[in-house]
Amino acid sequence: MSRPQQVQLSHGGGGREMNEFIHEIFFRRFENPFLKAEDAATLTLNGQVAMTTDSFTVEPLFFAGGNIGSLAIAGTTNDLAMVAAQPKYLTCSFILEEGFAFSELEKIVDTMAQEIVPTGAVIVCGDTKVVPKGCADKVFINTTGVGEILLPNVSASQLQVGDVLLVSRDIGRHGACVLAARESLRLESEIESDCATLWPVVNQLLSSGITPHAMRDATRGGLAAVLNEWCQSSNVQMRLQEQAIPVDAAVKGVCELFGFEPYDLANEGTFIIAVPAEQATMTLDVLQRFQPQAAIIGEVVAGSPAKPVLCSPWGSKRYLDFPVGELLPRIC
Amino acid sequence: MSRPQQVQLSHGGGGREMNEFIHEIFFRRFENPFLKAEDAATLTLNGQVAMTTDSFTVEPLFFAGGNIGSLAIAGTTNDLAMVAAQPKYLTCSFILEEGFAFSELEKIVDTMAQEIVPTGAVIVCGDTKVVPKGCADKVFINTTGVGEILLPNVSASQLQVGDVLLVSRDIGRHGACVLAARESLRLESEIESDCATLWPVVNQLLSSGITPHAMRDATRGGLAAVLNEWCQSSNVQMRLQEQAIPVDAAVKGVCELFGFEPYDLANEGTFIIAVPAEQATMTLDVLQRFQPQAAIIGEVVAGSPAKPVLCSPWGSKRYLDFPVGELLPRIC
Structure with missing residues (x-):
């Protein structure tokens, strides 16, 4: 059966094509018990929680040592780690330009699925928007994460003379x-x-x-x-x-x-x-x-x-x- | 003192201009005890938690009854409300096109600051990226939210015959x-x-x-x-x-x-x-x-x-x- 080689506007339309697209591209790779076809994921979190967000617009998408996908996982989980929080749950949201190659998108999502493993976090929900050709440059990714703080008050304001x-x-x-x-x-x-x-x-x-x-x-x-x-x-x-x-x-x-x-x-x-x-x-x-x-x-x-x-x-x-x-x- | 009337690449560069820009545009409007100049916000959450994300790319940015800012607040807090979760904390991440008018951006951020009030949530952290002219269409906004679930198991899979x-x-x-x-x-x-x-x-x-x-x-x-x-x-x-x-x-x-x-x-x-x-x-x-x-x-x-x-x-x-x-x- 033939399938499109490029992202189409209908992949962001909210209808049957989008449904199939997100299952095929995202659900299959990010599979975990929290990721379901609901508007919001249900989680458990204990104690003090850290939350952070980042949108990624890197150009070129692929570079020596990584791509926008590894950046999206590292960037957000690192922001959690920096306040001594263990990364737990991530959301990911894609803005795709009409015509973006499936092969590149799949490479990026494969990378994300690999990169998230050592962080211990899982992707619990997502969002996909497709904009007409020329309205965005290939792909932008937002990842937002929450984690459990293991050590409180690690902060830019806590430096002491002698540190x-x-x-x-x-x-x-x-x-x-x-x-x-x-x-x-x-x-x-x-x-x-x-x-x-x-x-x-x-x-x-x-x-x-x-x-x-x-x-x-x-x-x-x-x-x-x-x-x-x-x-x-x-x-x-x-x-x-x-x-x-x-x-x-x-x-x-x-x-x-x-x-x-x-x-x-x-x-x-x-x-x-x-x-x-x-x-x-x-x-x-x-x-x-x-x-x-x-x-x-x-x-x-x-x-x-x-x-x-x-x-x-x-x-x-x-x-x-x-x-x-x-x-x-x-x-x- | 003159100040730029349009978003410039330096507003997303991570240097002094970005620092001033995010304080002037965002911190001033979204002010709350959680919003600090750290990479991640520190929060408390109790019990079962819902999490959801959405990126907004609406065109036109302003329409009868709202704009991309009201959409960004309503869309994400509504996804929480739909699983019977009380919205608590939101992140917001902006992708701005170089040259976007400050006046429009300020209108959007003002709207967000108003719209969030009845949701009971607060914006706890954010991110700003600026891409060169032509690489995005004016402004895209991601909002991601967490909330506390007041009634469990409200879900697409829970319909009963007779409902x-x-x-x-x-x-x-x-x-x-x-x-x-x-x-x-x-x-x-x-x-x-x-x-x-x-x-x-x-x-x-x-x-x-x-x-x-x-x-x-x-x-x-x-x-x-x-x-x-x-x-x-x-x-x-x-x-x-x-x-x-x-x-x-x-x-x-x-x-x-x-x-x-x-x-x-x-x-x-x-x-x-x-x-x-x-x-x-x-x-x-x-x-x-x-x-x-x-x-x-x-x-x-x-x-x-x-x-x-x-x-x-x-x-x-x-x-x-x-x-x-x-x-x-x-x-x-």
Whole structure:
């Protein structure tokens, strides 16, 4: 039996075609006891709950190390993990452009079904809209998630003077990877996005008794945006050792070529963590089990203005500013 | 001080401009104790929880009786109300096209802030993406909600033979209204969308001791899609009195003009409810306090195939089929 090779307007119309389409494309891949043909899913949640949402519009849809589907799963479950919440239930909502290839959509949904496994979460309900050709660019995905908070008050406002700051791996990969893909750069070694779910490493940290004051994945705005927001929220300064911040040589190369700072580039599976000084070694140890490039990059200090300060190996200092301007549109 | 009149790419970049933009446009209007500048909101939820998601792509953005903002609030909170869940927390995620007018965006967000009040819910977190001009059509909004289930097992699969079916008001308004707006029809009387939050009436039904077996707002696919899904899920037939189903004369007129059936047209604040026969009168009474056109339209019967049957006043019968084909794209 023939079936269409491209998304049609009727796949979002609410009639028989939509019904068949969502069963064929989504239900089959995301199957779990919560996912039913109802308007809302019925769940159980205990204690304090975290909730987060993200829409994904990345261009290109497929890049080295992932695609919009892995991004949609990692992005939302990471936001839960960053407040020490165990991801439990996700919704996913697709806006599809008429004419989008089934083969690409199926690849994306297959990826989502794989990527969600290590997060421990399940997709409990969804929504599909189809817009006429030219009204959207191929596919946009929203994922929204809820999780159970295992450790309360992990927050941008909880930094304490004396806290040690660590980064979970080398920075700037996702931004550099998407930039290279768009510019069709031929690099000696392809830059892979860091796109990954962070729940396994966060789970390990919490199980090891680490009590982070703050965690944040350094997505849009990169390390620079996270550290500036933290300084503002907790009204503290930071002292960062520039040479301690891991950046891959290929990422540095792309930055030099396009005039970006690696600190401003987006990451999609890299986080900053602030812990009490006495937990710094153990935190580093756990982080390095997952990514050997994890590093201690600085500490929280008293001072004003409430901004991060970058210290160079030769003793000079400068403020690390909030990124300004267009940066990269459609990075996630 | 001058400020931009249109959305710019930098408003989605993750840097300083985005930070200012989301505070100015969203935080100020949606203010509540849960909404903070964190990646995830921290909530408390008790007992069984319902979760639902919807992305809104309606065109035109503004129509008689509402706009994409009221739709985004009503659509998602209605999906919660339909499983007898009290709406509690909503996320909202915007995909904005570069160049979209601030004035229109502010109107939409103002509407959302008003419409959410009667639902009792609050917006706890959000996300903003900006895509280059031509990559999306003005604005798409995703809202995802969670609520506390007050009565378990209200579901498409719970219909019982003998249940009475009621509709909460006249059908087809939203579809006819959007269609008329797109075709720039000049009608004698403007058709207003039924777009509205259903939580107040559902809350009243539940407080009155009504125990619905199923409720569903008849959105995309209209009454026809809901009744067909219910028949399939519960493996029952339905007998509907065609003349009992309320349809406004202007909606009938639009249907005749364009060859639509009012049963297939989308609604955005109209629901079908199946109750035990002994609760039918009280259910009608409560529904009519909110909308005088509410009506008993039929009953659940045994029989095969599992489809709704329309009975005309002169004794003829026909199956009410699942809507098929394109219907109206971008209706919600």
